[in-house]
Structure formats: structure tokens, C-alpha cells
Amino acid sequence: MSSHSENPALQHHFDDLKQQYEAANMGMWAFLAQEIMFFGGLFSGYAVYRYKYLAAFIEGSNHLPIFWGALNTVVLIASSFTVAMAVRAAQLGRAKSLFNWIISTMVLGVAFLGIKSIEYADKYHHGLIPGANFTYDSPMAGQLKIFFSFYFVMTGMHALHMIIGIGLMIWLIPKIRRGAFTAEYYSPIENFGLYWHFVDIVWIFLFPLLYLIGREPWIQL
Amino acid sequence: MDSTVEHSRPDVGGDHGDHHDGPHIAPMRMYVAIVSLLFLMTAITVCAAFVELGAFGTPVALAIAVFKASIVVLFFMHVRYNTPLMWVFAGAGFFWLLIMFSLTMQDYMTRDWETPVPIEFLDLL
Numbered sequence: 051m052s053s054h055s056e057n058p059a060l061q062h063h064f065d066d067l068k069q070q071y072e073a074a075n076m077g078m079w080a081f082l083a084q085e086i087m088f089f090g091g092l093f094s095g096y097a098v099y100r101y102k103y104l105a106a107f108i109e110g111s112n113h114l115p116i117f118w119g120a121l122n123t124v125v126l127i128a129s130s131f132t133v134a135m136a137v138r139a140a141q142l143g144r145a146k147s148l149f150n151w152i153i154s155t156m157v158l159g160v161a162f163l164g165i166k167s168i169e170y171a172d173k174y175h176h177g178l179i180p181g182a183n184f185t186y187d188s189p190m191a192g193q194l195k196i197f198f199s200f201y202f203v204m205t206g207m208h209a210l211h212m213i214i215g216i217g218l219m220i221w222l223i224p225k226i227r228r229g230a231f232t233a234e235y236y237s238p239i240e241n242f243g244l245y246w247h248f249v250d251i252v253w254i255f256l257f258p259l260l261y262l263i264g265r266e267p268w269i270q271l
Numbered sequence: 272m273d274s275t276v277e278h279s280r281p282d283v284g285g286d287h288g289d290h291h292d293g294p295h296i297a298p299m300r301m302y303v304a305i306v307s308l309l310f311l312m313t314a315i316t317v318c319a320a321f322v323e324l325g326a327f328g329t330p331v332a333l334a335i336a337v338f339k340a341s342i343v344v345l346f347f348m349h350v351r352y353n354t355p356l357m358w359v360f361a362g363a364g365f366f367w368l369l370i371m372f373s374l375t376m377q378d379y380m381t382r383d384w385e386t387p388v389p390i391e392f393l394d395l396l
Contacts, residue, residue, distance in 0.1 A: 071294065075353070076360055083364030090368045094375050101379055116317065123313050131306040134347045141296045247348045251340045257313075258332040262320035266328065 059235030067234055074237035078244050089252050092207065096200050096259065106193030108264030110201070113178060115169065119261035122165050123253065129158035130250040137243040143233030149226050152239075155246065156219045159212055166209055173198070201260055208256060211249045218242050295352035305346045312339050 057067065064070035100107045136151035170179075177185035179202065180195045188194065222242060225231065231239055316335045324331055345351040350361045 072354065072357075076357060079357060079360040079364075083360065083367075086364035086368055087371075090371055093368075094371055097372065097376060098379050101376070116320075120313065120317050124310060127306060127309045127313065130309075130343060130347055131302060134302050134306075135299070138296060138299070138302070141294060244348055247343050251343055254339045254343070255336050258316055258320070258336055262316065262332055263329075265320040266323045 057234065059232060070235075071237060071240075074241060075244075078241040082244060082248050085248060089204075089207070092200075092204050093255070093259075096204065099196050099200065100259075100263075103190075103193040103196060106190045107197050109188075109190060110194050110197030111261060111263035112265070113176070114201070114261045115172070116261055116265070118165055118169050119257050122162050123257045125158050125162045125165065126250050126253050129155050129162070130247055132158060133243045133246045137236070137240055140231050140236035140239040141233060145226060145229055145231070148231065148239065149223070152219055152223060152226060156216055159216050159219075163209060163212055163216075166205065170202075173202075204256055204260070208249065208252050211252070215242075215246050215249060218245070295349070297346070297349075297352070301346065305342055308342060309339055 060067055061070060064073065132151050132154040136148055136155060139145075139147035139151055173179055174183065177183045178198050180199045184191075184195055184198070186194050219242070222238060225238070312335050316332055319331050319335070320328070344361060348361075350357060353361075
């Protein structure tokens with residue numbers, strides 16, 4: 051047990067660093083439970099309409115490019131790895147390494163959003179954005195509008211979380227450079243890592259549910 | 272990988288670090304193994320989408336996604352090495368999610384089960 055005068059990283063309302071660390075970790079998981087419910091509402095709505103309009107969801111899914119979706123999955127998983135390495139560097143108290151891994155994560159995060167914007171632009175040119183310019187010649191056009199509404203709201207909320215994550219890294223970088231984090235105190239890095247992994251998990255479900263429905267060769271459109 | 276660093280601290284690497292005060296620091300090879308597994312499962316889920324699985328297509332895709340999410344939660348998010356209280360906190364969100372999905376779909380998937388009340392029972396209502 052370190053006494054309060056000994057360690058500047060210890061806030062006065064905690065008994066020791068272990069308790070401080072666990073409190074921060076638990077608070078982050080409470081926040082993530084809330085995030086699970088937020089995305090859970092979107093996934094529930096998706097499940098209901100997919101059950102009702104399966105044919106339209108299959109047709110809509112076949113308009114999404116698997117290549118870009120799969121590439122983005124790889125990019126995001128790689129960024130989950132780099133942020134895990136950043137947390138490990140923080141645990142080991144290696145500031146330079148921590149800085150490099152955070153920058154790598156940021157580059158991968160921006161790459162993900164870049165690929166996403168290529169896809170969004172493509173949807174715009176094909177008139178597949180509900181509300182903006184939806185032009186789809188099919189008796190199922192109304193149901194496809196629902197599929198694309200789910201596509202844009204779910205990937206859009208996911209992309210917003212990525213943008214917030216990149217903002218958090220911009221906020222963390224000067225602190226890292228100042229040497230604010232040590233092997234004893236790195237909760238902001240750890241909690242940012244948890245947030246980033248959560249955003250990765252959301253995409254792990256979005257990718258098969260949006261891009262990979264009804265790709266079997268026997269399905270004739 | 273950077274094994275020199277791992278050996279410079281007694282509490283780094285493997286399962287020998289359980290009796291110290293700080294958090295568990297997993298060896299780099301664990302992270303490399305997990306990320307490789309995640310890449311592999313991504314390739315498998317894309318390939319599986321093109322295989323004729325009939326009604327099993329979606330369950331297979333979801334099972335792969337759940338597996339990927341689980342290893343992210345357990346190893347990248349360190350729940351594997353965390354306190355029982357943290358297991359409860361991490362599990363609670365997913366547990367409530369399961370309740371929401373099952374009750375919602377139980378409603379929507381059974382709506383067309385309704386049959387009109389037979390005429391001989393009408394005056395009992």
C-alpha cells in the first residue's frame with residue numbers, strides 16, 4: 051500500500067493505486083454496457099425488419115461491396131491490435147512506444163473512415179441513400195429503403211464512434227508527449243483501448259449482418 | 272518478440288504474474304496470436320457466405336461473429352485476467368442484450384400464429 055504522500059498519480063479519494071485502477075475500469079465497463087444497449091436497439095430493429103422483409107434485405111445486401119467491407123474489417127481488427135499494444139506499452143511504462151502505437155491506431159482509424167466514405171459516395175451515385183436521392187426501380191423499393199436506412203444509421207453511428215475515438219486520441223497525444231502516463235497510472239489509455247475495442251466489436255457484427263446476407267450462388271435476383 | 276523487455280520485469284509474461292499488485296501484462300505473442308485468429312475468422316466468414324448452407328448461413332455467420340467478439344473481450348479487453356466483479360459488469364450488458372433480442376423476436380416471429388377464435392367459443396368471451 052502506497053501512502054498518499056508517496057505517489058502523485060494516486061487521487062486522494064482512493065486507498066491505493068489498485069483500487070483507483072479498478073474503479074476506473076469498472077466505470078468504463080458501466081459506460082460500455084450502456085453502449086451495448088444503444089447499439090442493441092439498432093440491432094433489434096434490424097432483426098425485426100430483416101425477419102419481415104428478408105428478400106429485400108438479401109437484395110440490398112448484394113448492393114454492398116464485400117471487398118471494401120472485408121478490407122475495413124481487416125483495417126479495424128488491425129487497429130484493435132495496435133491499441134492493445136498501446137495499452138501494453140503503457141503498462142510497461144514505455145512512453146515512446148505508446149505514442150507510436152496510438153499514432154498507428156489513428157492512421158488505421160482514418161483509413162477505415164476513408165474507405166467508408168468511398169462506399170457512401172458510391173451509394174450516393176447509385177441513388178441508394180434514403181431521403182437524399184433514393185431512386186430504385188423495383189416493386190420492393192419501399193422495403194429496400196428500409197434496408198438502406200438501417201445500413202446508413204448503423205454504419206453511420208459506428209463511424210461517429212470512430213470519429214469520437216480519433217478525437218480522444220488527439221486529446222491523449224499531448225498528454226502522452228508530456229509524460230502524463232506511467233506504468234502506475236495509465237487508466238485513460240486503458241479506457242480508451244476498451245472503447246476502441248468495443249467499436250471494433252460492433253463492426254464485427256455489422257459486417258456479416260449487412261454485407262454477407264444471401265451471397266450463396268443459388269440465390270437468383 | 273521483445274522478449275528482453277519481458278524478462279526485465281519479473282511480473283511480465285505468462286501466468287506467473289498473479290501475485291503482484293499491478294495489472295496482468297500479457298506477452299506480445301498472445302496479442303499476435305489473437306489478431307491472427309481474428310484475421311483468419313474474417314476470411315472464414317467471407318468464404319462461408321458463398322457456401323450453400325441453407326438455413327444455417329446466418330447462424331454460422333453469427334457464431335463466427337460471437338467467437339470473434341468473445342476473444343476481443345477476453346484477451347484484448349483483458350476481461351480474462353480481471354476480477355469477478357468485472358466479469359459481472361462486462362457480462363451484464365451482453366446478458367440484457369440477449370433478453371432484448373429474445374423477447375422482441377418472440378413477439379414478431381409468433382404474430383402470424385394467431386388464429387381467429389372459433390365461432391363456438393365466441394359467447395364464452
